[in-house]
Amino acid sequence: MTDIKFSLLLTTKNRKEDLLFTLHKIGHLLDRPDVEYIICDDGSTDGTSERLTEDFPGLQLFRHEKSKGLIYSRNRLMERAAGEFAISLDDDLHFLTVNPLEEIDTFFNIHPECAVVSFRIYWNTSAPETIMSNHKTERVKSFAGGAHAWRMSAWKTIPDYPDWFVFYGEEDFAAYQLFKKQKQIYYLPSVPVHHRVDLKERKNKKDYRLRLRRSLRSGWYLYFMFYPWLLIPRRLAYSLWIQLRKRTLKGDGKATVAIFQAMGDVILNIPRLLRNSNRMTRQEFEEFSTLAETKLYWTPEDEK
Missing domain, CATH: 3.90.550.10 (Spore Coat Polysaccharide Biosynthesis Protein SpsA; Chain A)
Structure with missing residues (x-):
């Protein structure tokens, strides 16, 4: 065999x-x-x-x-x-x-x-x-x-x-x-x-708010689990502001609800996030930051 x-x-x-x-x-x-x-x-x-x-x-x-x-x-x-x-x-x-x-x-x-x-x-x-x-x-x-x-x-x-x-x-x-x-x-x-x-149709599907909530909170969870402590407040505040500017200030009510639900999820899970943390040192974080971004999308137009 x-x-x-x-x-x-x-x-x-x-x-x-x-x-x-x-x-x-x-x-x-x-x-x-x-x-x-x-x-x-x-x-x-x-x-x-x-x-x-x-x-x-x-x-x-x-x-x-x-x-x-x-x-x-x-x-x-x-x-x-x-x-x-x-x-x-x-x-x-x-x-x-x-x-x-x-x-x-x-x-x-x-x-x-x-x-x-x-x-x-x-x-x-x-x-x-x-x-x-x-x-x-x-x-x-x-x-x-x-x-x-x-x-x-x-x-x-x-x-x-x-x-x-x-x-x-x-x-x-x-x-x-x-x-x-x-x-x-x-x-x-x-x-x-x-x-x-x-991808454009996803925004109109029933699970749009739920997907956005889970996407946002997972990113914020990872801040608390892996980022150096001193970087978390600024990164979290900036990420929240970007979401509010891109979605709330443009009248996206579903997204606004998802944003605040995601933030609530983070607050409720802080004890669990800390228990499961594996925090980077500042030097490790700086080295990680120099790596190329994750490649998630490709189209033939990229080659032109």
Whole structure:
């Protein structure tokens, strides 16, 4: 029996058609003897598990009868991964190249100090006309949550993702922990992926306020957990002012509610934030700040 090298991990909830599309797009990888595919159905009520069992009997599938949240589910997937490398994909995202695993394997082998690689993401409901890119491989601060690969030996050196964040922030949490361990994260543009999402439409969806609340609070949580003490007041005040200027002063009522809810979440969780802190020294923070920003978006227009 061939040893498993790659664990493809995916969590899903009530997005059966998106998930099936993704699986068909990467179906050629599912037949490889060095690949395992593990899916967490986080409380779907649309028949996702039944359809997967019928159409993809070779997958490893586990289900939460009641939703536990994205980050909790990702932790459980990582616990089950048997591969040397664990690849996390969103259920509405697929590779745009035929041989992404070879690119990932080669890069990790050449760069033993690398713990995570983050892929080049095209965000749009339609596929790009070209995937050619001049983007360069470089060390970055963090990675994309649904489009990255872990070296599992590095994952085992840091705490699990904080599942009480629920949604957003787990990537940066891991990035700070890895930096403290002197392990590195790289942007790997040779692995392009298509995230089939219309970003403009997100603002009009029912969960806009909830997403914004969780996004803001996760960033503020991380201040209290990792930033040097003297930097927190100014950074927090500046971040709050930017949100009020961009959203509240422009009449975005939903966003304003989300901002103050997020701040309330921070206040309520201060004891927990302090218990789980792993604070950087001023020198570490300055070194971290010199790294390139996380690469989350790519379009063909970037190349013009």
